[in-house]
Amino acid sequence: MTRIFFLILCLGFVAACDSGGGDVLQAPTDEATDPDGGDGSDNGDSSDGDDDTPIESDRELPPGTESPTASNAIVRREPRDAGGNGYANSYRYNADDDTFFVDGLGFDGDQPDGQRYTRSTPFGNLGPYALYEAPPTFPDSVTGTQIPQFETRAIYGVSGSGETEFAIVRTGAYINYGFGGFIYQRNGEVTLPSEGQGTYSGPYAALRDFNGRGGLEYATGQATVDIDFSAFRGNCTPPECDNAVRGRITNRRIFLPDGTDITGDYLDALGVSNEATFQNMPVLTFFIGDGVADLNGENVGTLLSGSGDPGVDQTNNLPSGAYYAVMAGDHTSLPGGEIVGIIVTETDDPRQPGVTERETGGFIAVRQ
Numbered sequence: 001m002t003r004i005f006f007l008i009l010c011l012g013f014v015a016a017c018d019s020g021g022g023d024v025l026q027a028p029t030d031e032a033t034d035p036d037g038g039d040g041s042d043n044g045d046s047s048d049g050d051d052d053t054p055i056e057s058d059r060e061l062p063p064g065t066e067s068p069t070a071s072n073a074i075v076r077r078e079p080r081d082a083g084g085n086g087y088a089n090s091y092r093y094n095a096d097d098d099t100f101f102v103d104g105l106g107f108d109g110d111q112p113d114g115q116r117y118t119r120s121t122p123f124g125n126l127g128p129y130a131l132y133e134a135p136p137t138f139p140d141s142v143t144g145t146q147i148p149q150f151e152t153r154a155i156y157g158v159s160g161s162g163e164t165e166f167a168i169v170r171t172g173a174y175i176n177y178g179f180g181g182f183i184y185q186r187n188g189e190v191t192l193p194s195e196g197q198g199t200y201s202g203p204y205a206a207l208r209d210f211n212g213r214g215g216l217e218y219a220t221g222q223a224t225v226d227i228d229f230s231a232f233r234g235n236c237t238p239p240e241c242d243n244a245v246r247g248r249i250t251n252r253r254i255f256l257p258d259g260t261d262i263t264g265d266y267l268d269a270l271g272v273s274n275e276a277t278f279q280n281m282p283v284l285t286f287f288i289g290d291g292v293a294d295l296n297g298e299n300v301g302t303l304l305s306g307s308g309d310p311g312v313d314q315t316n317n318l319p320s321g322a323y324y325a326v327m328a329g330d331h332t333s334l335p336g337g338e339i340v341g342i343i344v345t346e347t348d349d350p351r352q353p354g355v356t357e358r359e360t361g362g363f364i365a366v367r368q
Contacts, residue, residue, distance in 0.1 A: 068296045075185035088169040088181030100132040107150040108134035122259045126205035129157035159364045163328040164340035166362040170207040172216035184342050186328035190297035193229050193332045200225045206361030221252040223363035232290040243293035247286035269350040273316040280308030297327035321345035336367025
């Protein structure tokens with residue numbers, strides 16, 4: 001099994017440590033996996049038109065590891081579709097010069113041998129997760145004339161243990177969502193308890209792009225995931241039904257790429273559309289039900305949201321979407337294992353009629 005993300009973070013941050021570079025976020029090297037992270041099946045890059053099907057109650061997993069078990073590494077990536085989703089592939093972090101590389105996108109430098117993504121400015125992190133940007137220009141291969149590149153950003157997160165990792169790539173250069181992708185994975189096995197409960201928490205960071213206008217925004221927050229192991233025992237047929245999973249993304253804030261905090265402006269617009277006053281961003285909440293978890297440690301399900309202000313009603317501009325997660329480590333004893341997840345939500349933008357906003361975020365939550 002190839003080590004997918006080689007770097008172990010120093011104090012939870014991506015840094016140019018002396019651990020060396022290497023391929024990261026590439027699919028496990030088994031016979032059922034294709035080179036760009038697909039699984040060789042029609043669950044991913046086929047032309048059957050199902051690439052953009054959201055996860056529903058049938059618990060359809062994103063493309064990636066074809067035959068997952070609790071004892072092997074698992075990698076999942078965004079399904080590819082005609083709208084540009086899932087086009088990012090061959091993700092890689094280079095520790096020698098703290099750069100990031102992703103293939104499959106247009107006007108984002110010349111990868112992998114040319115200009116790579118470097119730490120974003122004015123800040124290079126969203127919480128503890130590293131933030132990278134594509135080069136602003138690239139030279140004409142013949143004349144040397146500088147060609148403007150697209151506004152493309154990448155978030156890269158890896159746990160302190162190195163057992164879980166994720167990356168998200170989005171661009172604000174298109175009127176629609178444009179081309180990008182996400183990937184998440186565990187690098188080893190998982191041991192799950194047969195009963196009891198556990199709570200996990202960690203930072204959340206996201207890229208926000210739009211359908212109806214260009215531009216990018218960032219978001220931060222706090223993720224909390226609770227699991228009741230074997231909660232639905234006796235009510236459904238294992239192994240894909242037992243555990244109850246509850247999750248919340250709270251304390252969300254929004255930023256422009258220049259670092260300006262625009263949370264207040266967004267809340268003002270949200271208040272106008274709901275005829276109310278809001279102090280907090282909507283809380284993203286996992287929908288609880290059976291069929292979201294399996295014995296391999298994978299959790300997928302739908303996500304709803306509600307007002308972040310208790311007692312304040314909100315009916316408009318509520319995000320909804322899906323969450324995708326995988327558990328790693330030993331959850332039967334300390335330190336208690338960890339969870340890496342991706343969240344994708346959409347809603348009408350209260351600031352601009354006719355515009356839809358999409359937030360693609362990642363989190364790594366550890367046992368508390």
